Amino acid sequence: MENKKKIATRESYGNALVELGKKHENLVVLDADLAEATKTAVFKKEFPERHIDCGIAECNMMGIAAGIATTGKVPFASTFAMFAAGRAFEQIRNSIGYPHLNVKVAATHAGISVGEDGATHQCNEDIALMRTIPEMVVINPSDDVEARAAVEAAYDHEGPVYLRFGRLAVPVINDKPGYRFEIGKGIMLKGGRDVTIVATGLCVSAALEAAELLKEDGVDAEVINIHTIKPIDEDLLIGSAGKTGKVVTVEEHSIIGGLGSAVCDVLSEQFPVPVYKIGIRDTFGESGPAADLLRKYGLDGEGIRTQVAEWLNIRR
Numbered sequence: 001m002e003n004k005k006k007i008a009t010r011e012s013y014g015n016a017l018v019e020l021g022k023k024h025e026n027l028v029v030l031d032a033d034l035a036e037a038t039k040t041a042v043f044k045k046e047f048p049e050r051h052i053d054c055g056i057a058e059c060n061m062m063g064i065a066a067g068i069a070t071t072g073k074v075p076f077a078s079t080f081a082m083f084a085a086g087r088a089f090e091q092i093r094n095s096i097g098y099p100h101l102n103v104k105v106a107a108t109h110a111g112i113s114v115g116e117d118g119a120t121h122q123c124n125e126d127i128a129l130m131r132t133i134p135e136m137v138v139i140n141p142s143d144d145v146e147a148r149a150a151v152e153a154a155y156d157h158e159g160p161v162y163l164r165f166g167r168l169a170v171p172v173i174n175d176k177p178g179y180r181f182e183i184g185k186g187i188m189l190k191g192g193r194d195v196t197i198v199a200t201g202l203c204v205s206a207a208l209e210a211a212e213l214l215k216e217d218g219v220d221a222e223v224i225n226i227h228t229i230k231p232i233d234e235d236l237l238i239g240s241a242g243k244t245g246k247v248v249t250v251e252e253h254s255i256i257g258g259l260g261s262a263v264c265d266v267l268s269e270q271f272p273v274p275v276y277k278i279g280i281r282d283t284f285g286e287s288g289p290a291a292d293l294l295r296k297y298g299l300d301g302e303g304i305r306t307q308v309a310e311w312l313n314i315r316r
Contacts (some may be wrong), residue, residue, distance in 0.1 A: 118285065
């Protein structure tokens with residue numbers, strides 16, 4: 001993974017907006033005084049008349065986006081995940097979700113990879129919060145290719161969508177012929193027979209690395225990329241669990257309410273197998289370099305490999 005090109009998905013978001021803006025005049029972008037950080041500044045430069053800076057007033061921004069959506073335009077409301085899912089949860093729930101308006105909430109700087117900004121800004125709860133809103137689509141892309149495709153798919157989807165983007169540059173892993181993004185459809189990245197590793201977001205590349213390392217432990221791991229956490233690809237999960245009989249989930253998010261919980265919801269009802277959840281374990285983050293934090297919390301390739309091997313009771 002070290003030799004692969006790396007791009008932050010927030011960069012992908014800004015670039016995708018510009019490309020979509022050229023094709024769709026009804027696309028409008030809102031930001032809450034963070035355009036340089038969320039990368040909507042590139043859209044503002046290209047289409048200043050279609051970019052609205054709402055100031056440091058995220059709750060108000062969601063209300064404005066809701067109002068714009070009623071006119072037939074497609075607003076993308078952008079800010080940090082902590083301010084979108086956290087501070088503005090009520091407005092997203094009541095003003096966007098309840099009337100089922102066509103608003104796209106684009107949340108950047110999610111998870112502990114925000115790094116030095118520390119626990120107050122490291123939103124590890126946003127997926128859990130957004131999953132609870134009826135008919136809210138929740139997407140967490142793994143790289144530049146997937147993030148660009150997700151933005152376009154969100155525009156095409158009629159209804160509210162929550163898009164999760166990161167600050168940290170991550171490896172580009174989906175730049176392959178035949179790649180296709182579809183809301184609600186996961187992607188089998190590597191076949192295997194011993195255990196299924198289901199990952200989302202920046203953890204997908206780390207899961208692939210872990211699978212390679214697990215070969216040294218005699219473990220043939222299947223790797224699945226779940227970019228859409230809601231609606232989740234039930235058929236893919238059940239099919240893989242049926243083959244391996246054991247599932248591990250990996251996410252840069254709390255293990256409470258996120259990908260792991262969504263997977264358990266499916267498997268416990270339809271195909272019960274043992275599931276082990278890797279993620280943030282009921283704790284706040286801390287300030288530090290992103291790579292160091294991912295390593296400390298066991299979300300890098302070696303950390304995932306170690307936890308999977310220990311869960312499988314493999315002696316190393």
